[in-house]
Structures are given as structure tokens and as C-alpha cells.
Amino acid sequence: MPQALFDDIISRVLALSSYVRSRFIRFFEDLIYRDVSRFSGDFVTCRNPESVNGKSVSVGCTSSSTSRNLGTNHDRRHTSCLEDHSPVALELTGFFVKSALFLALAPYRISSQCVKHTQIRVETILSRVQTTLKGSSTDIGWMQRDPNMDPVKDGSGRFLELLYSIRNGEHKLPDSYVYLLIPGLFSNHGPLYFVSTKKFFSRMGLACHIAKIHSEASVEYNSWVLKQYIEEIYWGSGKRVMLLGHSKGGVDAAAALSLYWCDLKGKVAGLALVQSPYGGTPVASDMMREGQIADKETRRIMELIVCKIIKGDIRSLEDLTYEKRKQFLSQHKLPKGIPLISFRSEANVGPGVISMMSHIAHVELPKISFLGHGSRESDYEAAPIAKQVPVVVPVSAAMAVSALHLQLRYGEKSDGLVTCRDAEVPGSVVVRPNQKIDHAWMVYSSWSTNQTEADASEMCEALLTMLVELGKVKNNHAS
Structure with a gap:
């Protein structure tokens, strides 16, 4: 196989492996970060209530329609959903949410590292194969190609x-x-x-x-x-x-x-x-x-x-x-x-x-x-x-x-x-x-x-x- 054709095949394989890796990582980002970010945003707004008309109102617990009509009794009861909870309960809830976020992101981290490691291994193996097959093909006769040699x-x-x-x-x-x-x-x-x-x-x-x-x-x-x-x-x-x-x-x-x-x-x-x-x-x-x-x-x-x-x-x-x-x-x-x-x-x-x-x-x-036994001195x-x-x-x-x-x-x-x-x-x-x-x-x-x-x-x-x-x-x- 000509060296130029072999180098082209190797470069195409490396480009393909890089493309597969990037698409795999993007898939996990779209799949996990989308849902986790929504859940994290809702919980944060629940833990930080805002005061509206002197009342404690949670933006995360109200919908867009109730936020426009805060005068009703039903909305007042709904916006005060966190008033009955103690600080200790909120801290425990935050701990469990953080743990859930960590566990949810763990497969993504592991998968991403595995993909990176696999790509590095593939690139290393292909590089070693290329070096082995190339051998001394570019070195033989180098003195004749050197203009400084007589x-x-x-x-x-x-x-x-x-x-x-x-x-x-x-x-x-x-x-x-x-x-x-x-x-x-x-x-x-x-x-x-x-x-x-x-x-x-x-x-x-x-x-x-x-x-x-x-x-x-x-x-x-x-x-x-x-x-x-x-x-x-x-x-x-x-x-x-x-x-x-x-x-x-x-x-x-x-x-x-x-x-x-x-x-x-x-x-x-x-x-x-x-x-x-x-x-x-x-x-x-x-x-x-x-x-x-x-x-x-x-x-x-x-x-x-x-x-x-x-x-x-x-x-x-x-x-x-x-x-x-x-x-x-x-x-x-x-x-x-x-x-x-x-x-x-x-x-x-x-x-x-x-x-x-x-x-x-x-x-x-x-x-x-x-x-040996029986040897005579003249023999030596x-x-x-x-x-x-x-x-x-x-x-x-x-x-x-x-x-x-x-x-x-x-x-x-x-x-x-x-x-x-x-x-x-x-x-x-x-x-x-x-x-x-x-x-x-x-x-x-x-x-x-x-x-x-x-x-x-x-x-x-x-x-x-x-x-x-x-x-x-x-x-x-x-x-």
C-alpha cells in the first residue's frame, strides 16, 4: 500500500473517532443537563421566596397565571407553601437534592472519561501501527538526499x-x-x-x-x-x-x-x-x-x-x-x-x-x-x-x-x-x-x-x- 494512501486512511479514522466522541458527549449533555438544570432551577426558587405585598411568595411554587393574580386566597395559601417548613428540613432537602444531582451527573462523567480514554487509546494504537508500518522508509538513503553531503x-x-x-x-x-x-x-x-x-x-x-x-x-x-x-x-x-x-x-x-x-x-x-x-x-x-x-x-x-x-x-x-x-x-x-x-x-x-x-x-x-590412568610421562x-x-x-x-x-x-x-x-x-x-x-x-x-x-x-x-x-x-x- 502506498504511504500517502495509508496516511490518508489513518487521518480519516482519527477524524471519525473524534466525531463519534463529540456526538456521544453532546448526547449526554442534552439528555442529562436539560432535565437536571430544570429540577435544580425549580428547587432554588423554592428555597428563596420573594416578598410580594408584604407576604412570603415562592416563585417556584406559583405558575405564571397565579403570579399575575396574587390577590386571591387560593394563591396566598399556595405561595406560603414553605412558611411551615423549618430551616433544618430545608437543609436536609438541599443535601438530598445535591446528592441526587451528583449521582445523576456521575454516569455522564464516567461515560465522558471512558469515551476520552477510548479515543486516546485508539489514536495511540493507530499511531503505533503507522510508525511500525512506516519503518525506515523515509530514512534509507538519507545521505544521498542531503545537499550538504559530498x-x-x-x-x-x-x-x-x-x-x-x-x-x-x-x-x-x-x-x-x-x-x-x-x-x-x-x-x-x-x-x-x-x-x-x-x-x-x-x-x-x-x-x-x-x-x-x-x-x-x-x-x-x-x-x-x-x-x-x-x-x-x-x-x-x-x-x-x-x-x-x-x-x-x-x-x-x-x-x-x-x-x-x-x-x-x-x-x-x-x-x-x-x-x-x-x-x-x-x-x-x-x-x-x-x-x-x-x-x-x-x-x-x-x-x-x-x-x-x-x-x-x-x-x-x-x-x-x-x-x-x-x-x-x-x-x-x-x-x-x-x-x-x-x-x-x-x-x-x-x-x-x-x-x-x-x-x-x-x-x-x-x-x-x-x-588418565596408565598414562606415561612421554605422552604429556x-x-x-x-x-x-x-x-x-x-x-x-x-x-x-x-x-x-x-x-x-x-x-x-x-x-x-x-x-x-x-x-x-x-x-x-x-x-x-x-x-x-x-x-x-x-x-x-x-x-x-x-x-x-x-x-x-x-x-x-x-x-x-x-x-x-x-x-x-x-x-x-x-x-
């Missing part, structure tokens, strides 16, 4: 050329830099994150490190940790650092450059953001958005998972919402002149991928010797033997289902977690590969034995090689 350049052609050369044994990545790989969210619970890529670089004689950060910490905290990590590498090696961050790792690295560029200037040579939700992600926003259906329950579940089970910080997820990213980017800009590459991809949502529920990888685990001195065990990783199908959901709901292409438009960093050179790659591909692709397509290590090398070239071009322009 445009991007397409570098996909040069990237494919470098990747082709690398797969044919031509490696151009220099050893004059230290290459720092920054993992993404939940990487602390994935011990093989970037391990294959680090080994791939080490075999070429390159200095490569994996940043030891608390991936479930906030962006602000990780930016401070990365700042110290970069300075330590620079002063220890004397080489500038090339940064490559995947997913939230790219957001953390960009935040470190934005917040601490005065300290990192001259120490960082470039930054590549791979599948990073630089503008935010609808997955985090749809889970953490306030004002939608079951927002408090969803937040409690996420706090239980992130804070209690994983021992992380809920801000690690909040910082990836559109609201937080807009707020951060409005206050902290990336430094001008630094080479930037943003890599975004699209997941394969074909039925074959969705039906394939897992990838099977092999992980090397050391063989552990245990003390033997070196541990590495053993390969199969590990089932059901991520490909999960990413395909998530990407299909985002495509059907918002009409946006994504890698399963980050939409293509939100991963394109303003002012960067964008790489759009022709290969279908989901968000978890950077983690498990190097385990695959399929050599027909490039793996994560080769693509990281192509990205960093391209980043070195951009740095040379900027230096030439600066000089």
Missing part, C-alpha cells in the same frame, strides 16, 4: 582490474604501510574473523594486524581504543597505517578519524569501509525505534541478549540506527583529503541460496591431552596435534532471507543487513562488485574451496591496493 565516485572498474591482476599472481601492495583490519559487531564471538585475511597478508611479507576491540562496545568507546591502537602501531613501526573496517568496524574507524584527526593526522594513510552502515541500517532502526508496536518488549529482549548474554553495550546497536548516525554525522565530519573507499554489495536472494541453510567450514583446533611431552573439525555456519540463508525482507518491505537492495545506499560514504570512491555478496561473506568466504570466484582476502588486497593508489593521487595533487 558526492561519490564510482571506482568499480579499477577495482575489478586490480582483482583480476591479483588472482593472476600480480601483487602490488607495498610493505611501506601497516595494514590494520577492524572487525565488526559480534566479532568477539567469532574467533576466525579476519584470520584468513591476516594470514594471506603475512604470507606476502606484509605487516598486518587485527584490531583487538570490544566489538559490542559503543562507537565512541571503540573510536578511542582505535586511536590509541593506531598511535601504538605508528610509533612502534614508524609506518603509516592503512585501515580496513568491516561492518561496524568501518563505522568505528571513521569515528576515530572524525574525533581524533588532530592526533592521527600523518599517522593514517587511508580508510576502506566494507559493507559498513555509515548512514545507519534499517535492521537496527526497526528493532530500536520508539513509538512502534511492542517497542519496550523488543528493547528488553535486545538488552537481555546484548548486555546480559553477550556482555556488551546496548549502545553498540543504538549507534547504528538512523537517528544516532544522523546526529553523529551532523556534529563530526570525516577529515578532508584522506583517501576513502566504500565497498557495498548485494546479497543473492535466489531460492537456491535460501534453501541452502548452511555453509560447512573446517576449523583447526588443537588436540588436548588429559591425564608430545606436541599437540592440530585437528580439523567441521563447523556448520547457517549464515548464507539467513542473510538471503533478511535481504529478501528488506527488498520486499522497502524496495531496497542490501547485503542482508546494510542497504547499498547507506553503505556509500559521501566523498568516497564507491566499489560496486558484480559478484553477489552477503554481509557475512567477509567472514566465511575464505573457508570455501571454490576457486572460481575471488574470496575475502583477495578482495581486501584489491581494496587496499586501490586505496594506496588514491593516496598517491591525492599527494600529487597536494604537491
